[in-house]
Amino acid sequence: MSLTSPWRADFPGMLALEAEGQTYLDSAATAQKPQAVLDALLGYLSGGVANVHRAQHLPGERATRTFEATRSKAAQWLNAASSEEIIFTRGSTESLNLLGYGLEHLLQPGEQIVISALEHHANLLPWQQLAKRRNLELRVVPLDSSGSIDLDAATRLIGPRTRLLALSQLSNVLGRWQPLAELLAMARAHGAISVIDGAQGAVHARPDLQALGCDFYVCSAHKLYGPDGVGLLYGRREALNQLQHWQFGGEMVLDADYHEARFRPAPLGFEAGTPAVSAVIGLGAALNWLSGLDQAAVAHHEAALHAELLAGLQSRKGVRLLGEPQLALACFHVEAVHNADLAHLLSEQGIAVRAGHHCAMPLMKSLGLSGAIRVSLGLYNNGADLQRFFAALDNALELLR
Amino acid sequence: MTMCLPTSAEEALSAFSACPGWEQRARLLMQWGERLQPLSDAERVDAHRVHGCESLVWLIAEHHGEHLHFRASSDARLLRGLLAVLLARVEGLSRAELARVDLVDWFNQLGLQRQLSPSRSNGLNAVLQRMRELAGRSA
Numbered sequence: 029m030s031l032t033s034p035w036r037a038d039f040p041g042m043l044a045l046e047a048e049g050q051t052y053l054d055s056a057a058t059a060q061k062p063q064a065v066l067d068a069l070l071g072y073l074s075g076g077v078a079n080v081h082r083a084q085h086l087p088g089e090r091a092t093r094t095f096e097a098t099r100s101k102a103a104q105w106l107n108a109a110s111s112e113e114i115i116f117t118r119g120s121t122e123s124l125n126l127l128g129y130g131l132e133h134l135l136q137p138g139e140q141i142v143i144s145a146l147e148h149h150a151n152l153l154p155w156q157q158l159a160k161r162r163n164l165e166l167r168v169v170p171l172d173s174s175g176s177i178d179l180d181a182a183t184r185l186i187g188p189r190t191r192l193l194a195l196s197q198l199s200n201v202l203g204r205w206q207p208l209a210e211l212l213a214m215a216r217a218h219g220a221i222s223v224i225d226g227a228q229g230a231v232h233a234r235p236d237l238q239a240l241g242c243d244f245y246v247c248s249a250h251k252l253y254g255p256d257g258v259g260l261l262y263g264r265r266e267a268l269n270q271l272q273h274w275q276f277g278g279e280m281v282l283d284a285d286y287h288e289a290r291f292r293p294a295p296l297g298f299e300a301g302t303p304a305v306s307a308v309i310g311l312g313a314a315l316n317w318l319s320g321l322d323q324a325a326v327a328h329h330e331a332a333l334h335a336e337l338l339a340g341l342q343s344r345k346g347v348r349l350l351g352e353p354q355l356a357l358a359c360f361h362v363e364a365v366h367n368a369d370l371a372h373l374l375s376e377q378g379i380a381v382r383a384g385h386h387c388a389m390p391l392m393k394s395l396g397l398s399g400a401i402r403v404s405l406g407l408y409n410n411g412a413d414l415q416r417f418f419a420a421l422d423n424a425l426e427l428l429r
Numbered sequence: 430m431t432m433c434l435p436t437s438a439e440e441a442l443s444a445f446s447a448c449p450g451w452e453q454r455a456r457l458l459m460q461w462g463e464r465l466q467p468l469s470d471a472e473r474v475d476a477h478r479v480h481g482c483e484s485l486v487w488l489i490a491e492h493h494g495e496h497l498h499f500r501a502s503s504d505a506r507l508l509r510g511l512l513a514v515l516l517a518r519v520e521g522l523s524r525a526e527l528a529r530v531d532l533v534d535w536f537n538q539l540g541l542q543r544q545l546s547p548s549r550s551n552g553l554n555a556v557l558q559r560m561r562e563l564a565g566r567s568a
Binding site: 368369372375377383384385399427 | 451452454455456459483484485504505506507508543
């Protein structure tokens, strides 16, 4: 029997794309939004908007209350100790850039930042550039053949001069949970600050940040079935207190003179200017909607879809998977077929998958590939989506061979 | 403005506009790709690379007096086809004529407009831009 998502009908975008003949298998890039998020956005925008944290008037109070409710909801959803540990940013990328600047003063020339070989550009470039500014050594932990961070190598590379460890929880290319418990223990043993990029990971298992025990964690609303333009930066209270302010402007100051100013602590001190109020409110609705789901049922459905995806890819001649993906997505290339040709023919058939380097150019180069095709799943995908993808893949390969 | 089409462009227009579906269009593109004049290894070098494409693309302009002759290739087959129909349209044009050709409209006429959308990373837009740069250079 074909797998059917009981949540698909909650996503008008999925239904609209299907009616248009498009099969959406690119949720690792961005996810469709449930009706509850659309309702929250329309409700706020049509009910009378106001800026937050500024005005005494009723619309301002109402907007601020709804906005701050998302902060509490996010703290609860991530199992943070307090809502004051949650900073709203524009997305994971901005969260990581904030850390790149906010932590800069803590790093001294000659010290090390450690990342892994699978990092997305968002969790590579801010550190690479920080290393250049401060004359630090950027160390890159290699992967094993399955696509997991090599723990033996990590033991050698993470040492007493390591001041910061920044790692993805779930790779956007290799689709594997990384061994964070072991890696975070290494960071703690050497007193290094730890940063976890949860942009992909947060979508496929609800994070428990007190259990994970990292200093900082970032994720994006738009991959979590919420609006784009907003992301989260979680920081353990003691870690947040070490951050230097980085963007300056409205509402982040305690007191300002022409020549001096004093700034608010986190979170508001790191939210200069008017935030994406409607998007934050939409994120609150997304988290509420997600919290109402049977997590075990979602995980079961996603695992079944992923197993079908892997089985279908592995049964086709010449298809080579990148690593050994465990969930959410699979990247592949086909022997003697250019991935641009395959991408062209899949899109001609209404298959929305991603092709290219997936914002992980160094990883692709280390695999000796110019690019790959990625199929990624959301909780709203059905088995029929995969069947359409495989039929299109077979057509394309027949034409190209 | 009506412009007299080069012969191979007439041929491309009649072939592609008669194309009933994606499959036939893809086959046709691959056939056209085979017609590209091959580039030697010495020509497939960085100086001739069109950057901004995820595939490898090379574009060479030769100046014959007022007239331009382009040669191009790629490691991707369908892109070779797109290059072939592009070159068919501009073959033998003078600099002034090339400056007047609406190449976006050309791809529209062929039913290939989606290949030029800004979200595509196939590089056709980069090729068009490079072609204008090369044409703008003094011979």
